[in-house]
Amino acid sequence: MIFTRESIESAKRTVYAAMPPTPQYNWPLLKQALGFDVWVKHENHTPLGAFKVRGGLTYADWLRRTHPDVRHVISATRGNHGQSIGFAARQHGLKATVVVPHGNSVEKNAAMRALDVELVEHGEDFQASSEHAAVLAKRDGLHRVPSYHPELVRGVATAYVEFFEALRESPPDVLYVPIGLGSGITGASVARAHCGVKTRLIGVVSTLAPAYQKSFQSGVAIDAPATTAIADGMACRSAVPEALEIIRREVEDVIAVSDEEVASAMRLIYTSTHNVAEGAGAAALAAAIQQNDRWGGKRVGVVLSGGNVDASVLARVLKNEQ
Structure with a gap:
């Protein structure tokens, strides 16, 4: 890279x-x-x-320039990546959905919701949440933000x-x-x-x-x-x-x-x-x-x-x- x-x-x-x-x-x-x-x-x-906020900011800026028709993003997280996506999405007027595993940090979940993130709880670990985010992205036509890019x-x-x-x-x-x-x-x-x-x-x-x-x-x-x-x-x-x-x-x-x-x-x-x-x-x-x-x-x-x-x-x- x-x-x-x-x-x-x-x-x-x-x-x-x-x-x-x-x-x-x-x-x-x-x-x-x-x-x-x-x-x-x-x-x-x-x-x-x-x-993580740094990467969310540059990804959202790149997304706005290269995919101007995107209105709703989705990702998976244990917390900090999801906050970064919510923070950056709100700056650009985008909706954001984030999938977290069951039993995730209560306070990280609250922080994401405070950023207007729609939170979905699914699976027992990050990998299961990530796989579910891919399913929802395909089903609902959302832009999936990867955790590595x-x-x-x-x-x-x-x-x-x-x-x-x-x-x-x-x-x-x-x-x-x-x-x-x-x-x-x-x-x-x-x-x-x-x-x-x-x-x-x-x-x-x-x-x-x-x-x-x-x-x-x-x-x-x-x-x-x-x-x-x-x-x-x-x-x-x-x-x-x-x-x-x-x-x-x-x-x-x-x-x-x-x-x-x-x-x-x-x-x-x-x-x-x-x-x-x-x-x-x-x-x-x-x-x-x-x-x-x-x-x-x-x-x-x-x-x-x-x-x-x-x-x-x-x-x-x-x-x-x-």
Whole structure:
């Protein structure tokens, strides 16, 4: 996936018409806990509390220009992608339907409804919801927004362009990025090429949703159960072949973190920065902690990709009762 310099600059203009850049901070207490500089990219500070809004904005802008007759879009999500579609659809006067699995985050569902999204609950996991969205799109003549698409990646890449440009004088040696369906990690690779930095990229999955790790290791897209209880943003059962191709070419490794490691990272983020991280949002830090013996004297980047965690879940995590 190759984007021109102008296409990335265009994505930045589209994103910044709706939101400012998000910050990156080197928190002293994180350095004290891990033993090296940790730069956190705060995508929990977007208008929707997660990085996905960027891709929704660029996808909707592309859709308006290339498919002007579309009036109603549909997609599937565990939450943040659906919010991004609702947010961008409302900007362009489109109707939006989003399919979520039963038992999805109560607060993410409420956030989508607040964006005028018509919410449909179907299936026990994301994959089942995605398949149902395809059925509804065909039945009702709706435009189906995929969860992975070059236009989503183009928007998401702007987060990492900000990160690398802000740290241009001394870029991090490594950047950890959580993997759901792949727009984050592939967006980071696009941004790295755009900015001309040599930062290593390491993808992070859940031990209870290892499809991308298994696919990365084998070289072919592999399905695997997705049963993580806390990192719903990484609860992906099937690797996307187009994303996998880029990941295998651009990413040094894909490692897995447990729900317990994620919960511990959520607590550390809260106590060290007073930011709230959802499970997937804390996965990058969990991975850096797991591999902290590799990075003495180095500079490490992690993305706090989202902070949309239900209050009841956060309360259990902070009490170490997950």
